[in-house]
Amino acid sequence: MARILITSALPYINGIKHLGNLAGSMLPADVYARFQRMRGHEVLYICATDEHGTPAELAAAAAGQDVRAYCDEQHVLQKEIGERFALSWDYFGRTSSPENAKLTQHFAEVLEANGLIAEIVEKQIYSKADTRFLPDRYVEGTCPNCGFEKARGDQCDNCGKLLEPTDLIEPYSTISGSRDLEVRDTRHLQLKQSQMEPRLRQWVDEATSWPQLARSIAYKWLDEGLRDRTITRDLSWGVKVTKDGGPREGFEDKVFYVWFDAPIGYIAATAEWAKATGNDWERWWRTDKGAGDVSYVQFMGKDNVAFHTVSFPATILGSEEPWKLVDRLKAFNWLNWYGGKFSTSSKRGVFMDSALELLPSDYWRWYLTSNAPEGSDTQFTWESFQGVINSDLANVLGNFVNRITKYCAAKFEGQVPAAGTPGEAEAWIASELSERLKALTAHYEAMEYRKAAAETRAIWAAGNEYLTKAEPWVKYKSDVDAAAVGVRTGLNLAALFAIIAQPIIPDTAGKVLGALGVPDDRRSWPDWQDKTLLDALPQGHAITPPEVLFAKIEDASVEEWKERFGGE
RNA sequence: GGCGGGAUAGCUCAGCUGGUUAGAGCGCAGGACUCAUAAUCCUGAGGUCGAGAGUUCAAGUCUCUCUCCCGCUACCA
Numbered sequence: 107m108a109r110i111l112i113t114s115a116l117p118y119i120n121g122i123k124h125l126g127n128l129a130g131s132m133l134p135a136d137v138y139a140r141f142q143r144m145r146g147h148e149v150l151y152i153c154a155t156d157e158h159g160t161p162a163e164l165a166a167a168a169a170g171q172d173v174r175a176y177c178d179e180q181h182v183l184q185k186e187i188g189e190r191f192a193l194s195w196d197y198f199g200r201t202s203s204p205e206n207a208k209l210t211q212h213f214a215e216v217l218e219a220n221g222l223i224a225e226i227v228e229k230q231i232y233s234k235a236d237t238r239f240l241p242d243r244y245v246e247g248t249c250p251n252c253g254f255e256k257a258r259g260d261q262c263d264n265c266g267k268l269l270e271p272t273d274l275i276e277p278y279s280t281i282s283g284s285r286d287l288e289v290r291d292t293r294h295l296q297l298k299q300s301q302m303e304p305r306l307r308q309w310v311d312e313a314t315s316w317p318q319l320a321r322s323i324a325y326k327w328l329d330e331g332l333r334d335r336t337i338t339r340d341l342s343w344g345v346k347v348t349k350d351g352g353p354r355e356g357f358e359d360k361v362f363y364v365w366f367d368a369p370i371g372y373i374a375a376t377a378e379w380a381k382a383t384g385n386d387w388e389r390w391w392r393t394d395k396g397a398g399d400v401s402y403v404q405f406m407g408k409d410n411v412a413f414h415t416v417s418f419p420a421t422i423l424g425s426e427e428p429w430k431l432v433d434r435l436k437a438f439n440w441l442n443w444y445g446g447k448f449s450t451s452s453k454r455g456v457f458m459d460s461a462l463e464l465l466p467s468d469y470w471r472w473y474l475t476s477n478a479p480e481g482s483d484t485q486f487t488w489e490s491f492q493g494v495i496n497s498d499l500a501n502v503l504g505n506f507v508n509r510i511t512k513y514c515a516a517k518f519e520g521q522v523p524a525a526g527t528p529g530e531a532e533a534w535i536a537s538e539l540s541e542r543l544k545a546l547t548a549h550y551e552a553m554e555y556r557k558a559a560a561e562t563r564a565i566w567a568a569g570n571e572y573l574t575k576a577e578p579w580v581k582y583k584s585d586v587d588a589a590a591v592g593v594r595t596g597l598n599l600a601a602l603f604a605i606i607a608q609p610i611i612p613d614t615a616g617k618v619l620g621a622l623g624v625p626d627d628r629r630s631w632p633d634w635q636d637k638t639l640l641d642a643l644p645q646g647h648a649i650t651p652p653e654v655l656f657a658k659i660e661d662a663s664v665e666e667w668k669e670r671f672g673g674e
Numbered sequence: 675g676g677c678g679g680g681a682u683a684g685c686u687c688a689g690c691u692g693g694u695u696a697g698a699g700c701g702c703a704g705g706a707c708u709c710a711u712a713a714u715c716c717u718g719a720g721g722u723c724g725a726g727a728g729u730u731c732a733a734g735u736c737u738c739u740c741u742c743c744c745g746c747u748a749c750c751a
Contacts, residue, residue: 118751161751243750323746326677333748363749408679412748439679440745476699481687482680483744490686493700501713509710516709556687560698567714574715579708596709654711 109148109399111390111430112139113372115406116156116201119180120165122187124457125486126448127407129474130438134555135405136193137475138436140609141550143194144631150390153188154199154375155181158344159364160241164281173343177202187458191467192612197382199375201367206374210345210367214295214337216425222298228336230292231259231271235284239292239340240271244281247274292340293356295347297366299332302420306332309419309431316415320435323408324415332416337366369418373429394428403434403553411437436553439479441486448486455486456671464667468611469495469656475610476559488668492659499611503566503603504655507618510573510596511651517582522597523590524645531575532595536640538568539602543634546606562606569599597622597649598640605629614655621652 114135117123123132132153139151157177166176177200185198200206217223231240242259249257250273259271271277278285310316310324338347344361347354373391380387389396404414414435422429440447448455461470473491476498477484514520542565549558578592604618608629619629622643632639643649 115751120751156751159749159751241749322678326746327748330677330747336749339749364751365749368751409746409751412746417748442744477686485686490700493686496711497700500711505710505713507710509713511710513709560688563699570714571716573709574707577707577709582709593709656711658711 107147108142108401109390110139110142110150111376111397111400111402112142112149112151113402113404114151114153115404115410116154116368116371117184118159119155119157119162119177119184121180122183122457122459124448124455125461125470125474126441126443126455128191128458128470129441129478130407131405131410132188132193133191133471133474134436134438134478134553135403136195137471137555137609138403138405138550138553139194140612141631144605144608144629146630149196150376150379151194151196152199152372152375152379153193153195153197154201154371154378155184156364156368156371157181157200157202158341158361158367160244160339160341163341163343174202187462190462191458191471194612197375197379199371199378201364201371201374203371203374203378205377205381206367206371207345209374209377210362210370211348211351213370213421213425214362214366215348215350216427217297217421218295220424220426222301222424223337224296224298226294226296226336227291228294229272229289230340231277231287232290233279233282233284234286234288235282236279239290240279240281240287241339242271244279245271245274245277245287246280247277250275294336294338294360295357296334297337297420297424298334299417299420300334302424303328303332305423306416306419309423310415313415315433316435317437320411320415320437323411327412327416332420335363335417337363339363365413365417366421369413370421391430392428393430397430400430401433402430403436404432405436406438408437408439411435434553439481440483441474441479442483443486460671464663465495465659466613468614469499472499472559472611475555476563478555478559480554480556488664492661492664495656496658498563498566499614499656500658502563502570503607506566506569506573506603507600507652507655510593510600511621511649513579514593514597514649515651518590518593520648520650522643522645522647522649523594526587526589526591526594528591528595528640529588531572532591532640534575535568535572535595535599536637538572539565539639540634542568543606543632547631547634550609559610562610565606566603569596569603572596572599594643594645595640598643601643602632602639605632617652617655621650623647623649 112135114131117127135151139149143149162177163173166173169176181200188198214223231245233240245259246256248255257274259274272289277287279287307328310321338357338360340359341361342359345367347357347360347362376387376390379385390400391397406414414432419431422431443455473494476494542561546558546561549561573596576592578589582589600618601622601624604615608615
């Protein structure tokens with residue numbers, strides 16, 4: 107039994123996430139976690155809300171709330187909506203936890219002791235009206251290059267020129283609109299990433315199992331030369347900066363930068379889990395304390411790759427402590443929405459809460475997995491969604507379960523028939539299954555989601571093909587025992603189809619397995635070499651046809667949703 | 675500008691280290707069946723694999739050039 111640690115990129119706290127966020131990290135991580143649990147491995151799937159940073163403060167202000175209260179509320183909302191999507195986190199923590207503060211401070215102090223952190227003085231824009239320093243992008247003004255009037259302090263959106271806030275003509279705060287700004291000196295901590303480059307490069311050199319995309323992004327950063335990053339900010343909301351365990355002089359009004367403490371949140375959330383459940387978190391994260399045999403897998407969108415392959419490892423490696431580093435990494439492209447992006451800030455697209463108002467989570471889980479944005483960016487369209495759901499779930503799987511269970515109830519009193527001897531059709535489906543189960547398992551191990559879903563569907567479709575070959579309804583007229591073989595095999599196929607569907611559509615799979623009376627300890631991942639798969643249900647065992655599993659999506663619904671969500 | 679990813683049947687996409695008639699799903703057409711959510715099963719129509727050149731006995735599959743999309747470019751997560 108292997109031990110597998112799984113994390114998905116931490117969803118930011120400012121509101122319910124959209125389907126793009128779900129498809130690109132949390133859902134694939136969940137599918138993988140479920141698959142590996144079914145294989146009998148010891149899995150720990152950790153996620154958390156990422157709560158620090160200016161956007162959180164602004165969102166709280168916009169909601170008229172204290173930032174802590176806002177985060178408390180949003181954390182619960184995200185946790186609940188994730189659970190309603192059947193995300194099987196072992197723990198869903200928060201980066202604002204005491205555990206994360208402690209660990210973040212620990213890393214900073216260790217890095218400083220190792221000579222990798224220096225204090226520097228920077229000049230930054232201070233807004234008197236807002237009584238705070240402004241991050242570059244919260245200062246706008248006229249671009250000195252092209253004259254565009256709404257250039258941001260980091261870059262001009264019109265001409266693309268990279269800017270410093272002090273370059274702007276007539277700058278103002280985007281928070282209050284105030285022009286009462288001044289440049290002030292401010293002390294900060296800087297992480298000497300440039301000193302880490304050889305070690306990071308060596309580490310990436312050894313990470314030969316990463317996807318090409320991940321390695322090329324990592325090398326790009328390394329080749330350009332790692333910049334020393336300022337890891338503190340002039341904010342009040344975040345992890346306090348300490349020295350020797352106490353407040354650090356001159357840093358009383360500063361916190362760590364969100365990108366420094368967020369990935370540490372993976373570890374901290376595991377510590378939260380340990381505290382809540384009485385487990386030991388260090389055996390998952392410290393190679394000197396039992397984590398040596400852990401395989402650590404990270405899931406994220408492509409925008410996050412550099413932080414996971416370079417920035418966070420710099421923190422870990424720089425500590426010189428035996429922390430677990432990522433072993434496998436799966437990155438996703440974007441799920442787009444009618445030509446543009448899903449956008450939290452401009453409310454474009456479908457969000458997790460409204461998705462569930464339309465249809466149960468399995469519908470979304472299936473679509474987003476079978477059309478995962480793996481190779482390139484992918485478009486979400488209602489027409490495609492409708493087609494996939496109706497064909498794959500309603501027609502191929504749902505109808506199969508319905509036809510075989512109804513027929514069994516009608517002709518065999520709802521009991522798994524015992525009579526008859528397997529023949530040609532059964533030999534065909536058996537060989538088909540062993541071949542396809544082998545392929546399916548390999549696709550999951552390789553984290554190839556589209557292929558895994560396509561193979562799952564192909565197995566379901568083979569069930570329908572089997573029934574055409576076996577045609578128990580024809581044989582029933584002349585030879586009831588021959589029909590019995592077909593029904594028994596068909597029922598076992600239904601059970602098997604539900605078992606292999608569990609990683610992607612756990613709720614529906616559970617319904618089918620419940621209706622067929624398959625006990626929990628008979629629901630684990632099938633071995634493709636197992637010869638008893640088609641006779642696993644006890645003969646004579648009573649089954650109940652489940653309710654229709656999937657309702658088809660009508661054209662009228664699509665029209666209504668397009669209207670409601672603006673999908674054109 | 676730099677870096678990276680795409681461009682394959684009407685649509686969405688597979689095609690690993692180059693090698694028999696380029697594949698799948700959807701859609702479409704015809705047929706079969708009737709247990710089932712008018713579901714299912716079979717068959718078919720054929721795309722100069724973005725353009726051009728090159729390497730090779732042999733190229734979607736390697737090299738070069740070009741065109742068109744898209745993403746990233748570090749204090750926005």
